[in-house]
Amino acid sequence: MEKITSVLCSAMDGGKLVKIVFAGKKKKSLEYKKVILRPVTIKGEYMCQAEFHYDKKVIHKNIPYYEAVDFAGDLIRNDFKQINILTEDEDIQILASKPDNPKITYQETSRNIGSIQHDRKKQYIIPDGEPCDFLIKLGVMSEDGKVVQKHYSKFRQINRFLEITDDSFESLPTQGTIRIIDFGCGKSYLTFALYYYLKLMKKRDVEIVGLDLKEDVIRFCNDIAVDLGYDDLKFITGDIADYESDGADMVVTLHACDTATDFALINAVKWHSKVILSVPCCQHELFPQIKNPVNQPILKHGIIKDKFTELLTDGLRGLKLEEAGYHVSMIEFTSLEHTSKNIMIKAVLPKSKDMTSIKKASEEYRALRDFYNVKPSCEKIGTISP
Ligand SMILES: C[S@@+](CC[C@H](N)C(=O)[O-])C[C@H]1O[C@@H](n2cnc3c(N)ncnc32)[C@H](O)[C@@H]1O
Known part of the structure; x- marks a missing residue:
């Protein structure tokens, strides 16, 4: 999982995450078939929203942004084997039927980034990018x-x-x-x-x-x-x-x-x-x-x-x-x-x-x-x- 965690961390902490799609159920018995995770701002707080797609309904859950890497890690370990991470710069695909030995591919994005909000970057008290x-x-x-x-x-x-x-x-x-x-x-x-x-x-x-x-x-x-x-x-x-x-x-x-x-x-x-x-x-x-x-x-x-x-x-x-x-x-x-x-x-x-x-x-x-x-x-x- 180390490699996957590292990819998740850099995608989520760079402030350029658009969404992560988790698909390819590991177990048939899993009730939801897909989860989409997106950064959102709720009452001024930077968070992640998970969309659980069931057969006939979609359920939303809001997660503190600092927990999102762990949340995504759990989904990969337990529920899904195909993960598509879309950022403003690139699309990353992770095939993780074996989370310790994943296949990771990167592709430059073709999306129009003009439509993506730019105020999403997590404002840490000590920011990444400024020497401390x-x-x-x-x-x-x-x-x-x-x-x-x-x-x-x-x-x-x-x-x-x-x-x-x-x-x-x-x-x-x-x-x-x-x-x-x-x-x-x-x-x-x-x-x-x-x-x-x-x-x-x-x-x-x-x-x-x-x-x-x-x-x-x-x-x-x-x-x-x-x-x-x-x-x-x-x-x-x-x-x-x-x-x-x-x-x-x-x-x-x-x-x-x-x-x-x-x-x-x-x-x-x-x-x-x-x-x-x-x-x-x-x-x-x-x-x-x-x-x-x-x-x-x-x-x-x-x-x-x-x-x-x-x-x-x-x-x-x-x-x-x-x-x-x-x-x-x-x-x-x-x-x-x-x-x-x-x-x-x-x-x-x-x-x-x-x-x-x-x-x-x-x-x-x-x-x-x-x-x-x-x-x-x-x-x-x-x-x-x-
Ligand atoms: C797990 S570390 C946590 C270090 C740091 N507070 C952190 O959260 O990153 C626990 C520390 O508590 C210290 N510690 C445990 N019992 C202690 C005691 N009775 N008096 C002083 N230090 C103690 C240990 O030596 C160890 O360095």
């Missing part, structure tokens, strides 16, 4: 600003993360220095992106810290920050659970494993952080604990219990944050090509507390926790005094 120092340093972009094809999904993820940050921007302090900590920063693509966005694009004073257990990774990130002259970005080695600080206005924790996410949330609430962006992963803690006779008939299947554990863990975390007074939303982070860990817990601290909602969340949390007989680490998330 940290992306060049991390190998995501070439020196001339072109995104390296194999890093397109990382490029999209970075931009998606910045869009979410942008949505939360007004909840951050409007004056002075914005203090941010990224717990479990790893190779820190997103930490560098935050710095670039807030300091260089938004011209705000920032102090950003990335924390991770891995010394070698921290050394690597500090070297890059120094090379780039990102003076207010520091990386330190340490465990989230032991981390001591005066606080942070924003706490980020992306794919920190299992209960590491809880320690990050506990710290964030202790500091009354204004914005929390957390994408949990590896939620194993509750797996051996969950006991519930009503659910037992489905939870006896390990794979279902595993997925259910993820949802219960994050649902309880969300309620605990609401109990602390946060406005919580669960949003979809960019579809990562190789992982389904894409639910983001976004929590924003409002200016005033709504005691009715807090009481309700508290009751709901306890009821849910007791129903499943669990003791989650998020229980230690504190409250915020009025």
Whole structure:
């Protein structure tokens, strides 16, 4: 599928996609016989619309543009073996009865491109085609600003993360220095992106810290920050659970494993952080604990219990944050090509507390926790005094 994904990425990210037609059903039992995917703008948002053609009806589904490559990939893997990609410049045909060994042909287009809208190009916060120092340093972009094809999904993820940050921007302090900590920063693509966005694009004073257990990774990130002259970005080695600080206005924790996410949330609430962006992963803690006779008939299947554990863990975390007074939303982070860990817990601290909602969340949390007989680490998330 790698070759196909690469062709899809360049067709979709170049801003010149006209449509993709999926045909040639792999299974007779498939109810729709063709799917057409087109870029559309809905209420100002750039999206893709999928048209499912059944025998006697056509059904439409709108998909966020950043998910369209994954959506197309699933159709090719599971449903269709012939794919025609029409762009403003060329027609690409993919014969994919074997997705790992596809036959791909290219032909210059004969269409009149004058009729095609030109405002379709996805407006990324960091655009493809404009040199961006940290992306060049991390190998995501070439020196001339072109995104390296194999890093397109990382490029999209970075931009998606910045869009979410942008949505939360007004909840951050409007004056002075914005203090941010990224717990479990790893190779820190997103930490560098935050710095670039807030300091260089938004011209705000920032102090950003990335924390991770891995010394070698921290050394690597500090070297890059120094090379780039990102003076207010520091990386330190340490465990989230032991981390001591005066606080942070924003706490980020992306794919920190299992209960590491809880320690990050506990710290964030202790500091009354204004914005929390957390994408949990590896939620194993509750797996051996969950006991519930009503659910037992489905939870006896390990794979279902595993997925259910993820949802219960994050649902309880969300309620605990609401109990602390946060406005919580669960949003979809960019579809990562190789992982389904894409639910983001976004929590924003409002200016005033709504005691009715807090009481309700508290009751709901306890009821849910007791129903499943669990003791989650998020229980230690504190409250915020009025
Ligand atoms: C999957 S990586 C994610 C990296 C980055 N946040 C991202 O999303 O690209 C998870 C990182 O969390 C770090 N980590 C896990 N548990 C931690 C803990 N208790 N304290 C600090 N870092 C931790 C790991 O070392 C690893 O680098």
